[in-house]
Amino acid sequence: VTDAETRPLPPHALSLVEGAARGVLLLQRCPACGELPSFPRIACPACFAELEWVEASGRGRVVTFAVVRRPHHERFAAHLPVVLAVIELAEGPQVISSVVGDDRLETSIGAEVSVTAAPRWSSLPQFRLVR
Amino acid sequence: VGEPVVISYGSSTYEKRDPHELLWHLWTASRACLERAGIEKDELDGLTLASFSYPPGNVVTLGEHFGLRMRFAEQGAFGGASGVVALGHAADAIRAGRARAVLCLAGDVFTVASHDAMLDEFTPAIRDYLAPHCFGGANGVFALVQRRHSHLYGTTREQLGKLAVTQREHALLNPNALFREPLTLEEYLTARPIAEPLRLYDCVMPCSGAEAVLVVDEELARRTGRAVLDVLAMRELHNAHPGLPSSLPAGFELYAHELVAAAGVGREEIDLVELYDDYPIMVAIQLEAYGFCPEGGSGRFLEETDVSIHGALPVNTGGGQLSCGQSGAGGGMIGVVEAVQQLQHEAGERQVAGARVGLVSGFGLVSYGKGLCTAGAILRRRD
Numbered sequence: 001v002t003d004a005e006t007r008p009l010p011p012h013a014l015s016l017v018e019g020a021a022r023g024v025l026l027l028q029r030c031p032a033c034g035e036l037p038s039f040p041r042i043a044c045p046a047c048f049a050e051l052e053w054v055e056a057s058g059r060g061r062v063v064t065f066a067v068v069r070r071p072h073h074e075r076f077a078a079h080l081p082v083v084l085a086v087i088e089l090a091e092g093p094q095v096i097s098s099v100v101g102d103d104r105l106e107t108s109i110g111a112e113v114s115v116t117a118a119p120r121w122s123s124l125p126q127f128r129l130v131r
Numbered sequence: 132v133g134e135p136v137v138i139s140y141g142s143s144t145y146e147k148r149d150p151h152e153l154l155w156h157l158w159t160a161s162r163a164c165l166e167r168a169g170i171e172k173d174e175l176d177g178l179t180l181a182s183f184s185y186p187p188g189n190v191v192t193l194g195e196h197f198g199l200r201m202r203f204a205e206q207g208a209f210g211g212a213s214g215v216v217a218l219g220h221a222a223d224a225i226r227a228g229r230a231r232a233v234l235c236l237a238g239d240v241f242t243v244a245s246h247d248a249m250l251d252e253f254t255p256a257i258r259d260y261l262a263p264h265c266f267g268g269a270n271g272v273f274a275l276v277q278r279r280h281s282h283l284y285g286t287t288r289e290q291l292g293k294l295a296v297t298q299r300e301h302a303l304l305n306p307n308a309l310f311r312e313p314l315t316l317e318e319y320l321t322a323r324p325i326a327e328p329l330r331l332y333d334c335v336m337p338c339s340g341a342e343a344v345l346v347v348d349e350e351l352a353r354r355t356g357r358a359v360l361d362v363l364a365m366r367e368l369h370n371a372h373p374g375l376p377s378s379l380p381a382g383f384e385l386y387a388h389e390l391v392a393a394a395g396v397g398r399e400e401i402d403l404v405e406l407y408d409d410y411p412i413m414v415a416i417q418l419e420a421y422g423f424c425p426e427g428g429s430g431r432f433l434e435e436t437d438v439s440i441h442g443a444l445p446v447n448t449g450g451g452q453l454s455c456g457q458s459g460a461g462g463g464m465i466g467v468v469e470a471v472q473q474l475q476h477e478a479g480e481r482q483v484a485g486a487r488v489g490l491v492s493g494f495g496l497v498s499y500g501k502g503l504c505t506a507g508a509i510l511r512r513r514d
Contacts, residue, residue, distance in 0.1 A: 067327040096261060
């Protein structure tokens, strides 16, 4: 992970990158209602309670994906093409991430993916195809 | 206090690069709109503005710059839905006696590069969770939507391409369109891939421009002698589906029935539709959501229906953003301006014969996998 792809996240979201650095997917969970928000929030978007972080399985399936050939910023040029994907996690929520690895262009809808420790180029959790 | 009516419209000259500054675009669109109506600047007592490139300026500082005293002022915070929302809110303010003449403005100065830079930090969720994945801007987000729609319903690029080709035919009749060459289906299908399944002609080109419409009290309208359009209804919905990181469904479907019912017209009375066209797939989704075809049936509908100005349901009759260029927030007003021009029977070569009722739809503020803002309005010419 290079500085160019690393951005400081808000304090309430830091666990996401800490987990990703260890190759695990940390998710927010609402102890009051069980909600699992798709991206980190300051409070539960369902019931407004305080959220806790839990370790997720890191596994999911591709709901849809895009093969990004034209980056919105040249800092990503070395990573093209990028496979951007909506992933439905085993725990239920849908998240948006990227599929990495030399075989990423074999991504298909329904493909099983798993969060990966390496190789990664973003400080956020990234996924690879499960073979 | 009279009923609010729309009586005029104006556009600046669209530019691919930006020799002119934003205020020039906003001024020329405003002046064209006021001159067409025969209304003096100082008769305005309301102003709305949507613009991404104007901050730290906002609607009130624009009023300062233009020398306006405003009883009603509203900044459009709804991205590409801001134009339709402004139309409805301006009408509400006039109906409530809080304003007599409201100019609704939207515009930006963008190049492809400055637009990319804006998208990198467009919303907090994009800045923090999408941009670091190289999401590719809005192109990446709507590629996700199009692939899912094709997977669920079998929608093809040929079907969507027919819409892009038809809109280009409309643009050839629009002097303000930046794309003035015909587009063939073959060119559409084989264009450079941008974010697959999207290729070049699926994606709007950022440009510079501004759009304006004028909503006034009907007594004031009578003096101008202009054809008047009633704003029969407007509905807006933001973050329609919390928790869903996709514009499938997008939110239009939750208010469409209520919008049409509140307008008191049947769908068969709608003579033309101006649907937000950042991508053909979003036009397809709006055709479904507003009930012009069944859910998932837009591909087949586009294949079987003539959506040209001579067809059964004319769509994006000025060429839309896809063929005129996307003037930032102006892209959320271009459909309103086109509908007003058509219903005032001033669209020249591209006039839809006898058009009386038009539906305009806005969509915007792309964030975590979806556009957050949706809005629709129905206008009718008063005879």
